[in-house]
Amino acid sequence: MNAIETHDLCKSFHGIYAVENLNLTVPEGAIYGFIGENGSGKSTTEKLICGLLVPTHGKIKLYGKPYRNPAERAQIGTLIEDPACFPGSTVYQNMMMQALNLDVKDPEDEIARVLDLVQMTEHADKKFGKCSLGMKQRIGIAQALLGHPKLLVLDEPINGLDTEGCRIVRETLQYINREEGVTILITSHILDELSKIATHYGIIKEGRLIQQIRAEQMSERCRDHILVRTANDMKAFGFLRRQFETETSESGIKVYGEPDSMKISAMLMEEQIPVVQLETKRIGLEEYYIGIMEEARSA
Amino acid sequence: MNALLRRDIYRLFRTPLLYLFMLCAAVIPGSMSVMTGFEPGYDAWGQVSGLFSAGIFAIAGVFLAFFIGNDYKSGAVKNIFSLFPKKRGYAAAKLITGAVAGIMILLGYVLGAEVFGVFTGADFTSGLFDMLCAVVAKAGMMFLFSGIYVCVAALFRNKVWFSVFGILAVTMLFIPALLITLGTPLIMAGLSIAAGVIGLFVFPGIAALIMKRLDALA
Numbered sequence: 001m002n003a004i005e006t007h008d009l010c011k012s013f014h015g016i017y018a019v020e021n022l023n024l025t026v027p028e029g030a031i032y033g034f035i036g037e038n039g040s041g042k043s044t045t046e047k048l049i050c051g052l053l054v055p056t057h058g059k060i061k062l063y064g065k066p067y068r069n070p071a072e073r074a075q076i077g078t079l080i081e082d083p084a085c086f087p088g089s090t091v092y093q094n095m096m097m098q099a100l101n102l103d104v105k106d107p108e109d110e111i112a113r114v115l116d117l118v119q120m121t122e123h124a125d126k127k128f129g130k131c132s133l134g135m136k137q138r139i140g141i142a143q144a145l146l147g148h149p150k151l152l153v154l155d156e157p158i159n160g161l162d163t164e165g166c167r168i169v170r171e172t173l174q175y176i177n178r179e180e181g182v183t184i185l186i187t188s189h190i191l192d193e194l195s196k197i198a199t200h201y202g203i204i205k206e207g208r209l210i211q212q213i214r215a216e217q218m219s220e221r222c223r224d225h226i227l228v229r230t231a232n233d234m235k236a237f238g239f240l241r242r243q244f245e246t247e248t249s250e251s252g253i254k255v256y257g258e259p260d261s262m263k264i265s266a267m268l269m270e271e272q273i274p275v276v277q278l279e280t281k282r283i284g285l286e287e288y289y290i291g292i293m294e295e296a297r298s299a
Numbered sequence: 300m301n302a303l304l305r306r307d308i309y310r311l312f313r314t315p316l317l318y319l320f321m322l323c324a325a326v327i328p329g330s331m332s333v334m335t336g337f338e339p340g341y342d343a344w345g346q347v348s349g350l351f352s353a354g355i356f357a358i359a360g361v362f363l364a365f366f367i368g369n370d371y372k373s374g375a376v377k378n379i380f381s382l383f384p385k386k387r388g389y390a391a392a393k394l395i396t397g398a399v400a401g402i403m404i405l406l407g408y409v410l411g412a413e414v415f416g417v418f419t420g421a422d423f424t425s426g427l428f429d430m431l432c433a434v435v436a437k438a439g440m441m442f443l444f445s446g447i448y449v450c451v452a453a454l455f456r457n458k459v460w461f462s463v464f465g466i467l468a469v470t471m472l473f474i475p476a477l478l479i480t481l482g483t484p485l486i487m488a489g490l491s492i493a494a495g496v497i498g499l500f501v502f503p504g505i506a507a508l509i510m511k512r513l514d515a516l517a
Contacts, residue, residue, distance in 0.1 A: 050381040054511075068384040078381045084374035086310075093313060098378055100306040143378070153381075 001064055003028045003151050003183035004049060009058035011044055018044040020207040022058070026200070031177055031184045033198030035191065035289055041207040042187040043081065046155050049185070050078050062151065074102070077149035079157050083140025087129025091120065091139055094128055095146065102147035114142040117172050133160035141169060145176065152176075154186045158193055166193055173197055195285035203289065205296050218288060225254040226261045228268070229277035236273045243267070252277060300388035303379065307396040311366075317400055320362050324355055324404045325411030329419075352437070353470075355408050359401030359441065360448045360466035366400070367393055367452035368459030390449050390506035394499060397445035402438045409434060436488040442495030444473070446502025453506040 004026035011019040019041040026032045036042050047053045049060055051068060060067035067073070085094040092111065099107035115121045118138040123131065131139065137160055144152055152173075158166050174197055176182045188194045201218060203211045229252040230236040237253050240246050245256040255264060261278050268275050281287075311317060370376050379389060409430075448466050455461040 050377070051384045052377055052380055070384065073382055073384055076381055078377060080374075080377050080381075082374055084377045086369065086373045086375065088315075089310075089313065093310075097306050097310055097375070100309055101302055101378060101382055103302045 001028050002026060002061075003030070003063060004032075004185060005061040005064075006045075006049070007059040007061075009045070009048060009060060010056045011041075011048055011053060012056045017056075017207050019048065022204075022207070022209050024202060024209060025212065026183060026185055026202075028063070028183055029177070029181050030200045031173065031186065031198050032200045032202060033194045034185060034187045034202045034204065035189075035194065035285075036187075036204035037293070040204045042204055043155050044207075045204070046078075046080055046153050046185065046187065050076065050080060050153055052080065075150045077144035077146065077152045078154075079137075079140040079144045080153070080155045083128075083136050083143060085128045085136070085139065085143070087127065089128060090125050091115075091128055091131070092124040094139070095124075095143060098143050098146050104147050110146055114145045117145060117175075118142045119168055134162055134165045137161055138165060138169065141172070145172075148180065150180075150182055152182055152184045152186075154184065156188055157186065158188055158190055166190070170197055191285040191289060201285075203292055205293065210296050211292055218285070221283075221288065223256055224259075224280070224282050225256045226258065226264055227251060227277065227279045227281050228253045228255060228264060228275065230268060231274040231276060235271070236268060239268070239271050239273065240264070254281075300391050303383065303388055303392035304395055307392050308399070311396050311400060314366070316362060316365060317403065320358050320400075320404050321407030324358055324408040325414075327354065327408060328412035329415035352405075352408060355405050355437070356401065356440070356444050356473075357467055357470045359397065359404050360444065360470055361463050362400050362404070363393070363397040363445065363448045364452050364459055364462035364466050366397065367449065368455070368457055368462055371457035372459070385507070386453075386510040387503045387507035390453065390503035390510070391499070393449045393452075393506075394442065394445045394503055397448060398438075398441040398495070401441035401445060405434065405437055405441070432488040436491035439488065439491035439493070439495035443491075443498035443502075444470070446498035446506075450502055450506045450509060453509045 002025050004024060006022050006024040009019055009022040009024070010017060022041070022045060024045065034042050034045070044053065048055055049062075049067065051073065062069065062072040062076070065072050084098075085091075086097075089097075095111040095115070096107060099110055104110045111124075112121065115124060118141055120135065120138050120142060123135060123139075128136065128139065137157060141154070141157055144154065158169055161169060170193060173184055173186070177184060177197075186194065186198070199215050201211075201213050201215065202209055203213075225247075228236065228240070233248075233253060237246060237248055240253060240255055244258050247254045247256070258264060259280075261280050265275050265278055370379070380386070383389060447469055451465040451469060452462045455465060
């Protein structure tokens with residue numbers, strides 16, 4: 001079953017579409033990284049899913065049911081933009097208000113549990129407005145975790161976090177996904193962090209979903225390789241493919257499985273094939289994403 | 300709605316603004332008497348039906364404007380409307396909480412009037428029963444007006460000062476209805492309670508219709 005499905009989802013503001021014909025599928029149990037440029041429609045999509053914006057057209061389903069079904073909505077934890085807390089109230093009071101919203105049994109114990117998960121227990125009596133940006137983000141995540149939700153919708157949750165804060169959030173999300181099977185829809189511009197936890201990715205551009213891909217598929221496409229250009233690429237390709245896994249592309253010959261570029265250079269020189277360019281390419285999520293965006297621009 | 304109401308009541312009693320407004324209401328009878336030239340014959344219990352007591356509704360309305368507006372400004376509505384897609388429950392909880400706040404402000408006013416009366420040796424000419432009926436009547440009216448105020452605040456959402464001016468304008472329109480006379484106490488109390496009950500059922504639906512048409516995040 002899919003945790004989230006959208007069907008031709010559209011949202012326009014004053015005639016301009018922020019989200020257009022979006023068909024998003026988030027499998028149950030996934031950590032779905034939703035990535036795109038600023039203003040591409042990521043936050044708008046999340047707000048639509050959470051019922052904070054009214055769709056112009058289209059449908060949203062949560063676990064196969066209409067998204068306005070109260071039973072399903074009660075199981076969503078959200079952090080959309082800034083944490084939803086009153087600055088003049090303490091961290092504990094803000095957490096208690098959300099616990100009351102959720103009708104949580106033993107709210108004091110539940111608040112203690114989630115604050116401990118994000119390592120914010122010692123700040124419970126601090127006024128929320130006096131907390132730093134990073135602390136506020138962790139409190140927002142703790143609030144989203146109240147009541148053991150089965151779906152988390154997080155918009156830029158690691159914004160403003162230092163390295164330690166990122167680690168805490170990453171480990172918390174991985175823990176609840178692994179141990180409790182929580183599905184997570186997460187947007188972030190920090191692709192390096194996202195690549196450490198996401199199992200699926202959706203790439204959005206100008207309100208349209210241009211690709212949905214599993215992390216394993218992306219890994220296949222993002223393999224490290226050595227890019228070779230020679231004076232005689234045809235001869236070089238014929239020679240190299242007998243030794244290594246290779247692939248031709250517009251930018252040159254891609255050689256997989258051999259980390260030592262000097263070895264490849266020496267081999268080609270022995271065959272009297274002059275090397276014009278030799279470069280080690282390390283492809284991560286960021287490079288893959290930029291490549292997809294460039295393809296979309298030129299399409 | 301129960302969960303939302305519990306949350307709002309929890310928040311209400313931890314909102315310093317409520318106690319500030321109660322204090323403001325408490326000093327109104329005495330300060331108005333002083334400003335208008337304190338004369339013998341100040342009826343401490345009669346203050347409940349006086350013109351200045353109508354101002355309690357305006358004070359309660361302003362409080363509600365801030366109470367609801369801060370839900371939007373702080374982003375708390377994101378958590379609420381994610382969980383509760385039907386806005387009627389939110390509106391009903393706010394109506395009840397607003398009425399409770401209004402009643403507390405009213406009690407602050409009454410207490411202030413009586414304390415001022417005791418300290419200045421004023422008269423307590425109106426009957427205690429009449430006074431209590433007037434308090435009950437005003438409390439019933441609080442539910443009706445809280446419903447109207449919730450609709451106004453739902454329209455303006457995080458634009459708190461627009462809500463404040465809208466609420467004050469509405470209150471001005473209804474001032475005659477707020478002057479509960481002490482002449483027919485039981486009838487007035489009964490009618491006011493009936494009006495409050497009607498408001499409790501009607502206005503959450505109206506406020507929900509307003510909120511349904513507007514995105515939660517302005």
